Amino acid sequence: MAALSVMTGGGSWFLALALGVTLLKCLLIPTYHSTDFEVHRNWLAITHSLPISQWYYEATSEWTLDYPPFFAWFEYALSHVAKYFDQEMLNVHNLNYSSSRTLLFQRFSVIFTDALFVYAVHECCKCVDGKKACKELTEKPKFILSVLLLWNFGLLIVDHIHFQYNGFLFGLMLLSIARLFQKRHMEGAFLFAVLLHFKHIYLYVAPAYGIYLLRSYCFTANKPDGSIRWNSFSFVRLISLGLTVFLVSALSLGPFLALNQLPQVFSRLFPFKRGLCHAYWAPNFWAVYNALDKVLSVIGLQLKLLDPKKIPKASMTSGLVQQFQHTVLPSVTPLVTLICTLIAILPSIFCLWFKPQGPRGFLRCLILCALSSFMFGWHVHEKAILLAILPMSLLSVGKAGDASIFLILSTTGHYSLFPLLFTAPGKKNLFLIGWKLSTSLAWALWKSSVNLYSLSPPGS
């Protein structure tokens, strides 16, 4: 009885929050799921039934394996549990197989792997401390951060309705950030390297990691005015970082190097033939660019400035995934997007190098890298906005100014995720849920930012 009272007593709000959101995730099991469900079922089948040499060549289903090898190993591990639920889902030829047991297994696997995310949030809370002692639970930064991260509705929509495994991946990222805050740089680097080999979308934020570790870890001391002290460079640290990354990459890509399959793997990982925009446009710069191109071409046709015969048939608005040319504005190649992204992240990288502000500066740079890549990247998914929103939660509980930016970012970011729910026949159901969830979030955020304004003076 005493144990129960301790468990349910004062300091257990974190456990209550984690359990509460897990129960909500269980309630979301019968909701709509997208084709990503079939994607992961297919990958379970591929990794379970076929030898490694076939993994990146298998193309029975249109949803081929396009994540790095660690994720393939992860699916392989899951498949060994899956066979106790329903053996049939592991058959590569059972396309679109979704029995109730398959659904249950897949949903539960997402919920279960979110445990890593919960642990990472717990570690992040340790890095956040309130400046003033707050008696009120709902005003403690730790509590606000836990709510913002654990109950992040974007993650709920993407992972538990649309169906993906972002929970534990973001857990890895948040854990590596937390380790960097705790000055455990090697662990942070190691975790990030592992993360890259789970899902290569995190390359978006790799520059921030690279520059920060180089500047603040390899150079062990600064001059009094904060600028670089060249003679404090530590080769040992550099070597150890390099070795860590190399070993992780070797573990991941080694087998495929041995099989001479690296080009095939890379072509699967970086499918540049997919086109500038995803089928559902991520709200980034190129979406505006495309829209402008379309408007100009319509105007041009009306004013008879353009020849109708010269306009290509495939249009960007058809919702298809393919490459095509712009009609009025110059066409955009992957190289152009890369250059634009690099130009966009250059200011923040410069600041990180010349004026390091410790882990907080690193976090700011990370968020800016994520946002820049979202804005200018090639074939960006709208889910990528979560890459900016989740780390931003960490910043938002520190300063009032960051909180207001976060409010705007998360409201618009989560709103932009709604198209993910719109393809279902029961779309109205889900729209209502999604609307309610995001409204709840908006209120929670508003509340948190109000609290933060009362915590720290404005303009600090």
Added chain:
Amino acid sequence: MEKWYLMTAVVLLGLTVRWTVSLNSYSGAGKPPMFGDYEAQRHWQEITFNLPIKQWYFNSSDNNLQYWGLDYPPLTAYHSLLCAYVAQFINPDWIALHSSRGYESQAHKLFMRATVLIADLLIYIPAVVLHCCCLKEISTKKKIANALCILLYPGLILIDYGHFHLGLALWGVLGVSCDWDLLGSLAFCLAVNYKQMELYHSLPFFCFLLGKCFKKGLKGKGFVLFVKLAGTVVASFTLCWLPFFTERAQALQVLRRLFPVDRGLFEDKVANIWCSVSVFLKIKDILPHHVQIIVSFCLTLLSLLPACVKLTLQPSPKGFRFTLVSCALSFFLFSFQVHEKSILLVSLPVCLVLSEIPFMSTWFLLVSTFSMLPLLLKDDLLMPSVVTTMAFFIACATSFSIFEKTSEEELRLKSFSVSVRKHLPRFTFLPRIIQHLFIISVITMVLLTLMTVTLDPPQKLPDLFSVLDSWLINSVTSLRKSGRGDPRQREEAPFTR
């Protein structure tokens, strides 16, 4: 109130949980020929829209009373009519006479769920929020936690159809507690006219209001109040029953549909005294029908008399809430033809006293949800019921720290244990007994749930599990009653935090 944003978040969370649970199957889905309660609701929309009022409660070629005939008072019928007008606007096929029987589609499910959610949103949820805001002597944080727990109560989320009558009854309780007597009694009359089971709550209302009249003095203001209240009640009943007063046969037929005394002491397996006793003593076979009615009536009356008398002599909002619990429980345990879902009529008043005796209330509410398990399993609602029960338990445990507050005084069993200690001086461990009983009951509930889901019962005792369930529930509810029904309890000073 301050921290209104937290209350908003709590309400939105309640709505989200309700909506996600409603994504599951509904009662009677895909089960011809009778389907379930969902089909009953749709059928009532069909009947009220297509037939004239005079035929609603009568058996005819168009209206087969055996197929989900109307057996609730007129306000339910009017509500169904209103929904039918909306349905007609969206898709007339849903309520076409005869041809829409057993109509099932995604769009129709969405429509039915939406009507339930809107009713909840407009009537029930504001009442809960207002109730929590009006609670005295507790902090804002506790008020919000209280609202969260009430909104997360699984029973009201899992049972299909809207709880219009419970919302109206709650408005009635609020009105009467805050001295808006006329509005409160109007709301309660409407509730009774919506579902006749609200009569379970009628005696406390009557005694409380009568007590208020006595307090104000029978010769002056009290008499005026009494007349006004009587007028309100008569007017509301007349308004609702107006179309049925034209002929005597109409009114009688409606009453016959509402109170089917031909049916018997109990049906199915329900967690009340009659069902539990009948395992050993087949009352249905021993006693003739009219004697059963009389016995049930007398026992019900005897069990609720002390509380009601006390309330009339000393009316207070707190006493009123406790009397509601007591009377509803008496009716549930001893009354005639009680349905499993009637436990909700007891749960609602228990939710209202959640802030005052958190431990016992939580225990009761958990057991009441469990008592509906056979019904929920029939509707394929195992996962939502397990999840919402766990969520409710966690919410209550963290909000009220129930395991820390189990002293004798907090459990309101002080006078009971004092009187026992006169004979057994060493009887100081009542709280520990209660705590152990709680743990045992929770473990038993979990085990019974697991067994019901995984095993098949032995051939000779096909209803073994349901009967075991009802025994467990009976023991807990009777324990609760002993704590509640004792009139001396209310003499204690209000518990301060």
